[in-house]
Amino acid sequence: MPDRPRLLYLAYYFPPSRASGVYRARATANYFAEAGWDVTVLRAPDRFFTDVVGSLDESLVATVDPRIATVQPHLDFFPWEQDVRRFGAFRGNFPFLAKRVHAWKQRFKFPDVYNSWGDSAVEEGLRLHRERPFDLVLATGNPFSAFAAAYRLGRRTGRPYIVDYRDSWTLDLFTNEDAFPPGHRAWRWERRILEHAAGALFVNEALRTWHADRYPKAADRMHVVLNGWDPDVLDSDVLDTGGPAPGADRPLAYAYVGTITKVQPVKPLFDGFARMAADGRRPGARLDLYGHLGFFAGSQAVLRTEFGLDDGVPDGIAYRGPVAKADIGRAYAESDVLVFLAGGSKYVTSGKVFEYMATGKPIVSVHEPGCAAEELLAGYPLWFAPGSLDPVDIARAMAEAGDAARRADPAIAAKAREYAASFTRYRALESFEARCRAIVEGGRR
């Protein structure tokens, strides 16, 4: 048995992916590597990021610990393939039949479009395990094929596995209802995976409780590992370059930084901002939206039209586009008030909230009341909650946050940053890594 415990980490979205879940996976792999683990990551093939998602961030690769080995198991691109030349003779000549055959084959596989990657990950994991055995398998979802792969690897190798619910699988976070009808194969798979797992991680207590109620046999192995903010992404030196606080002579800058999707209450935000701007007490106030529109390149045009970003937005609102990782601190520095725009309700924390708190700036919540992030924000001294998605309430909260930014009390800002300092990703991972070590050592004994 080697001295350094070996971790096989199934993280489909891993750098160079720029997906929002990448930061949790990156921090987990880096933390384990720094803590003395020999980490191997199985991730999606590059072609998925370039051709399917349509975007990646190569600069993120440099932030992955060089001791971490990454492998790209094969993925069947059938569902995403657009290049007719790559179809092959069967699909090129008989596209409908090929689709039916593909759909028929899916009936026998894990119910997830990424299942071919999961199958390859099992093969690759077993091959690597034969070369040098792993001590622990950790999988993060989505996609949840990673969970199935971890389960199968656990069964085949006899090693413990842990699943990390970075996202929810069978619970629809935006409607708070089951994501699958009764009797769907996903339920059987989830039960099987959780009941055999050495642990299951969730990003907040509400999600942990929901799963514990569903799967009581596995409840004692379910834990919360919060998301957190990444000090390397949010450089405090850059944050301090924003210049003086906005006095009466400088207009207020509100900002949202993050991916914009259609599940977020964008319209109430626009209406609330327009109402606040219309009262004339904060002349020149602007709302900047930084970030990608949707997770896929193809969704950009649809969302631009849906939110009227080209010409239909109220005065003062501007879509500034995506911000490179290196410049994200500057986007925060140039803002006076941050708008925490989140879809869903009590099960949604959003990783962004930690980054927002780390800036020490006033935060206005624009989401359904009862969002899981409220528990965290409640201890943050510069939090302004409208209490509803009514534009009148949003306008009031935005106005109060703007006034707080103008007052710029350094003591409160310092208190806010001090509070946020306890929410780095590494802090969140400390106890989890210790638990993994105990599981591995328990297995060795």
Next chain:
Amino acid sequence: MTATETAPRVVLLLFRNGAVKRANRYAAYACERGVRVEAVVADGQRWGRALELHPSIRVHSLAAAENRMPLVWLYETLLERLPGGLLRRLDGRVPGAGAAARVHRRGASWLRRNLFWRVYGPVRHQALRRPAVRRLGRLDLEHADLVVCADESTVPLGWSIAKRYPHLAVTKAADPQVFADRPVTTPLGEWDPTDPDRPKRDPYLPL
């Protein structure tokens, strides 16, 4: 002069009218950016209620070629045109001819739904491929840059094109954002295909 030295030229393939809206959005975005957009449409059958294609698209029609195909021509002639025409001519001259014409119309409509489309529908995309491939020369694809299969049923034709023109990109992705970095050179006004007063477009050209 190669195609890349001039404005990009895109050929859209549409065999089903469900793809017309998508094609119009694509063309409106691309043409504003100086892209020449052409379309090959199979508007011979099941195209009656289709929206009109954007005036900026040069449209090549496969209607005549499709309607001359033996199965289609025989069916329409023997079951629809001949008896229908005969009964219309007899209407007013022979008692009961008008009623017979109405019965025939209803019967023909039922047969079209339940016989013709049951047989022809599943093979239509394959049947259309052959006449379309025979006429590819008229599309001058040597000077095209991209072929877009706007609906799944055009994939066999797209596959044949990909085999014959190795330089061509043939894709199912009708995503006009690939031209996002080209400046808008000819802004197009609003155009609503459902507006009865919309400007008339050029007629579709037989391929």
